[in-house]
Amino acid sequence: MNASFDILLQTLLSGVLIGLIYALVAVGLTMIFGVMDIVNFAHGEFLMLGMYASFWGFALWALDPMFTLPFTALMLFGLGSAIYHVVIRRIIRAPMLSQIFTTFGLLILFRGLAQFLWKPDFRTIDHSIVQGKVAFAGLQFGLPQLVAAAGAIVVTGIVWWFLQRTRLGAALEATAADKDAAALMGIDVQRMFALAWGIGAACAGVAGALLSTFFPIFPEVGANFILIAFVTVALGGFGSVAGAFWAGIIVGIVEVLGGFLLGPQYKLALVLALYLIVVLLRPQGLLGRA
Amino acid sequence: MRDEHAWAKRIVLVALLVLVLALPYLVGNASQLNYAILVLMIAQAGVAWNILGGYAGQVSLGHAAFYGIGAYTSTQLLLVFGLSPWLGMLAGGGVAVLFALAIGWPCFRLKGHYFAMATIAIAEILQIVVTNWDWLGGAVGLSLPVAETGWRGLVFNKSKVPYYYLILGLLLLTLGVSWLIERSFLGYYFRAIKDEPDAARSVGIDLTRYKLVAITASSFLTALGGTFYAQKELFIDPGSTMATSLSIKIALVAILGGVGSLGGPVAGAVILTAIEETTRAMFGGTGRGTDLIIYALLIILVAVFYPSGVAGWWRDLEHRLLLFKRRDRASGKRKTS
């Protein structure tokens, strides 16, 4: 192996690692979309709240983000379903534009609240149990990134298992496929919607918790991820969990490799261009329902 | 009865026009006039957006691209060739139309969220390209000369009144085009494309062709607003003229006011700007994000309780008032309509 191949390989794998995080964020987003056709602009804010939950657990009680992760997930689950009940339930039949408008309002609201409650300061968690780096075969990776990627795979796997193998998951899938038919079959559609919001928010929250060991935490942090999450969801196909997963990895690789080979200033442009090409050739995305 | 109604409408309209025309002489200071100009600017963009996003139902979240193209084209023509911004404005519109047709042709195959996402992606790509394009000033942006030129060069320092009438003229032009479209066969076709695309296709309407007509008008008018922005602020950079946040704001005023109605975006612009500027002036100085929280709560409330915007609320109100009147008149017969 020569040096440049090493670097290329390392870059590629770094792309996969960050891509898995994108995948987890996108899985949550696509979940909400798949079940009720709503694009959640405030999704990055769920990620931000997940990061803050980890941070406060760490700052106040010295609890490691890895330890508080299940609680973060639960809290975000609760928040997601609460938002459904308080706000989203009322706009479920509204035109797409009002829905965009509403979730955009939520985005600003959460950012404002985060600044109000926790100040706009940047924060980091610097003594997590996952820190340092791992080296093998001449490649180096940050342990936090590896753990985050592994966590993302596990959580995505759990969501996948839940949808495929449990009765509740099947009910959710049925609701996604046809609301009215699901209602006729005795499925409580409202509950399914709340469940989708809960899971969607929890996925983003977990992604936030996993990121919190190596990414700065501040009220606007969601903005860094939201556009990429949209592209990932659309690339994988709105509503497709498997699609979001693979698309996340692809986006991560394209971003990192493109940045390395062509110039970092165009890395986001490359990802966006990839999305456009795919969606023009296959308007329903990679694995979306036609 | 109907005539009486139409007359009332006409009187209100004329009174409003007079009020709007006289506004610069009614406001207390330049700052208030500046707010009025901001309202008209975003209203103009919202009305232009409405042609594509409202009437034809193609939800674009990338209109800042057209706005930015308008601003950059006229500015660069002015800086490099000394071209008058009047011509630059038309050129900007022309470039925006070419760009719109180039992206519209492939993207109109996409539906709903896919189309919206594609427009975000395209506008973002354009912003990235301009940010890294030295000839266009890159991230540093372009500054226009500040010297007063009057109506020839559209730079006014002594007073903001000319800016007000200029943007008012642009808004009236944009409203006029919208009105013509709404009244013509195009209006019917657009609504058919929006509500019943399959039926429209089956009766032989070439969907893509009419969507392209809509985006042509919409992008041209949006670009005119972009040129105005450059002439007013005298400084443009990709972040302020091409950002997705601007695209969303343009769509927001239309949604807030009522999508697909002629005056809706104007009402939306008044309300959104009033909320935004008032909350910022009252709470922005505290630095705690209070202004954002209030702003966000207000737009969520509007979206949740009036999903069809102010226009929908107005229609409801009008409807209820009419019912009330009728019931009043028909009180003896106890007839419900």
Next chain:
Amino acid sequence: MKRLWKLFALGAALSLAIVRPALAQEEIRIGVIYPLTGAAASTGLELKQAIELAADLINNGTRGLNLPLTTTGGLPNLKGAKIKLIFGDHQGNPQTGATEAERLISQEKVVALVCCYFSNVTNTASQVAERNGIPFVNPESSSATLTQRGFKWFFRTTPHDDLFVTNFFEFLKDVEKKKNISVKRIALFNENTLFGTETTKIEERLAGEQKYPIVEKILYPAKSTQLTSEIQRIKAASPDLIMQSSYLGDAILSMKTYKELGVSPDALLANDAGFNDSEFLKTTGKDAEYVLSREVWALDLATRNPLIKQVNDIYFERYKTNFNGNSARTFTGLMTLAEAINRAGSTKPEAIQKALVETDIPGSKLIMPWKGIKFDASGQNTLGNGIIVQVQDGKYVTVWPFDLASKDIIWPMPKWDQRK
């Protein structure tokens, strides 16, 4: 439907109905616009604290300070009139900055503006001031182009990027001589908004003139989710020196990535901004050791200028944090403006502008390591200069110019795996 016009009129009337009460006589109203919400809010709030402290020192007086105007309470030449700051929030948006400037000038009737931190916002807001004939003091924007516009009402107290980058290369020459080394491979690593883009251009030009080879040049998109590919490229180029311009979030992320990928040049020379933010040291901790950064202010300069410590002590007591380069410059901005207003003996904009033009404050009356404040025809302070600080034992210490240095520079910095 056309009745919507009615609403339009109503809304317009409402939004214009915010009428201000009459002004009190003894107030000098000064408008201050900073990013108080949005991505840069944490910096904006710091600047707000600094300028509030400056106003407080002037208004209430503090004995024993060698600062202008802090002995009497209020401005003596205006019968002890007090300064009233009126804040605006530009959210990092140039148009919002212009709108707020317009509001402060014509609605709040401010007699001068202090603004805006971001260079692009300074650009639009200062145009509003220029068009209205209101003095505009800019304490912290460093884009060189701002003073190339021929404005008459624009005064910048801070040095600009051209000077800062020139300092970089003077510093390199000095270090090479002192340590008997030579820097052969420079990598430029800058963010691609206005700040990083302008810096890159100046760095390229000066490196070319002074024959320093640039082995890698990277402009990365600000607010990235990861900087792995960028830093991989830097690693591949194996530079002796990385010159970096980043805001806070990216600065933190890049430090973590350097460590993760084991990138160890001889030195990392940062261009202020994120690397000097109060949060930077707090969040990166030990990993920030040995980072060099261009600065305009450092606490250890107090050994030469006791004023620095005195004012910083007051600041620390009040806000539980030290001054930094940004807040110290903002503080100085208001001090400069107040000194001019006092000399003018009037709150008429023309009189203030005239006084600003004639400003000549000696370095001994500033909390900055500058020779003083004196504006040239373009409104640029000609007596400012930069310093280079290095993070040593968790503190920023001045290492250059050598005659101001309180500690010796550590160069090369130890590799990551050789650190404790």
